[in-house]
Amino acid sequence: MTTLRVLITDADNRSALAATRSLGARGHAVVIAAERHPALASVSRYASAVESCPNASTDPQGFVAAIMQIVARQRIDVLLPMTEITTLLLTEHQHLLPEHCRLPFPPMECVARASNKAYVVQAADELGVPTPATRIVNSSKEALALAETLEFPAVIKPARSRVQTPDGWISTAVSYAASREIYVQRVQSLRAEEYPLLIQERIQGPGVGVFACFDQGQPVAWFTHKRIREKPPSGGVSVLRESAPLDPAAVDHATKLLTHLGWHGVAMVEFKRDDRDGSLRLMEINGRFWGSLQLAIDAGVDFPALLVEMAAGRHPAPIAAYDVGVRSRWFWGDVDSLLTVMLRSRAALNLPPNHPGRLRTLWNFLKFGGKKQRDEILRWNDVRPWMLETRRWLGGK
The missing domain is CATH 3.40.50.20 (Rossmann fold)
Known part of the structure; x- marks a missing residue:
């Protein structure tokens, strides 16, 4: 090598x-x-x-x-x-x-299209990839005009997670509106730079993410996990996750989207499984590395190594399988998720009806994870990152 x-x-x-x-x-x-x-x-x-x-x-x-x-x-x-x-x-x-x-990434134009949720949902509709019912609005005036005809709860999603302005980059956030009044308040609080917006129906169901590595438009590796706990608990960053078998429909949808983009490198395509009919609904594409990368590596899909091999001019052989049932726990993120459930109300957290209550959440947190569970940060042959994170977490609390 x-x-x-x-x-x-x-x-x-x-x-x-x-x-x-x-x-x-x-x-x-x-x-x-x-x-x-x-x-x-x-x-x-x-x-x-x-x-x-x-x-x-x-x-x-x-x-x-x-x-x-x-x-x-x-x-x-x-x-x-x-x-x-x-x-x-x-x-x-x-x-x-x-x-x-x-x-080892595609041209900037391709990366920018992947990060634009408005472009992605329109491309998905053309490709036959299911999406939530979506309206795209370009201004506060357009968003407010929808208030009388929307069904609630609704999701308010800026088309871009990060927006470059003359003063630097700003971050946007997805928000939820349970009523018309809340929707109006949320829309009126947004900055002009956060438009366009996607106004979507809220899909209830578990998240399904597929992670991919493409070599000049051809898939080299796939990976997926199921989210067991998230931060915030209503949906966000996974803090406990488990490698899972690939969902053929998710792979098919993601292949259509990434092929359409002419992708090269790593990407994550996120879906939610609709509780109403079991179908997958596209959430977004992240054309970059993801927070739970360590789990894929632990399960046998080393995405950084694949990218370096591609960058060196080699074409890695496709990875046919990986270890299913491997768990990765981000400990301090899991603690944050637990404290959030224990200290805040279900309504304030926008928790779905099937989310466990406080006692069950505490019991799930304390349960032994089994032999195939590893801590994401704490590795005994490389302990200093965990010590640093622990010191910061304790100092912040």
Whole structure:
């Protein structure tokens, strides 16, 4: 195996830590670009060097300039951005990279389309991929005009999770409206930059995410897990998840979407299974690494290693199978989820009717996870990231 020099951004993300451990254990020299040090990935024993860079959200130009300098100084062969903002920025500026450095993602235009939920839902409709009933509005005036005809509860979803403005990047959030009055309040509170909006019916049911690696439009690997607990508990980041068999319908839908985009690299396609009829409904595409990356690696699908292999000019053989039933628990995220349920009301949390109550939630938290469960952050051969996260969590509380 050829040893490469890999630069990983977004050092405080759990996905950055997972990629650092994966590639470092394979013998690659992993350089970490960190806004601050210590960070989860920068304190890992598998990080060979740590470089400082500005915050990509507040100083995007400074971030790009710093990454290009690090690439030249550290003689980087492969550049791996780990979040949506850094992926968008670096694909936009990949023409600045020296010839020897590879960024295994599609062109910026393709990444931008994947991150635009309005574009994705329209493409899904054309491709026959099921979506929630959706109205797309481009202004507060259009959104308010829908108030009298909408059925509730409704979902208010900005088309982009991250929006670049002259003052830097801003984050948007999905919100729920149980009534017309709440809907009007939510819409009126949004900034102009958060439009267009998708106004959707709320789909009740479990989330189904499929993770993929594509090599120039051809699938190389698939993976899926089922979410057992999330933060917030009404739906969000998974804090306990288990590798699961692939859903053929989800793979078929995701293949249509990613092929349509001409995808190259990793992506996550999210669905919800509609409790009404069992069908899958598309939620969004994330054209980047995801927070639960460590579970896929533990189950036998090493997405960072696949990307590095592709960046080196090789075409990895498709991965036919992985270990089902492997669990990954983000401990401190799970604690946060537990405390949220214990301290806040069901109504305030927008919990679905089938969500367990407080005593059952506590019992589920305390249950032994079995031999195939691993902690996402705590690894006894690389304990410093967990110690850092624990110190921060305790300090924050």
